[in-house]
Amino acid sequence: MDVVAKPEVIESIQERGSAPYVWPRKAHRCGGTIQLGASTERPDRAFRRVDVHGIELYVTVGLKQPESLHLELGRRGHIRAFWNGLAWIS
Numbered sequence: 001m002d003v004v005a006k007p008e009v010i011e012s013i014q015e016r017g018s019a020p021y022v023w024p025r026k027a028h029r030c031g032g033t034i035q036l037g038a039s040t041e042r043p044d045r046a047f048r049r050v051d052v053h054g055i056e057l058y059v060t061v062g063l064k065q066p067e068s069l070h071l072e073l074g075r076r077g078h079i080r081a082f083w084n085g086l087a088w089i090s
Helices: 007-016
Strands: 002-005 021-026 034-039 047-052 055-060 068-073 079-083
Touching: 002 007, 007 055, 007 068, 007 079
Parallel strands: 002 068, 021 055
Antiparallel strands: 021 034, 034 079, 047 055, 068 079
16 A cells, blocks of 8 residues: 655654554545545554554554555644545545
């Protein structure tokens, strides 16, 4: 899996002293499509560790890996994750 993240995203993750956690979640809109949730705080679910680009990344156990996982900073500095650059899992 290739992780795509600008240097400021990696810096933000490292400054928080935590790793990003990524999991599938049902969208509130868009007809119930599945999107990715992301946070530097661990949700209450099982994760597996993936080492990429000098950062630790945790993904939900059983989640198939995308070709690329895009990490961005959203408003208020929250981590956002995109599956192969898309807002939903395909």
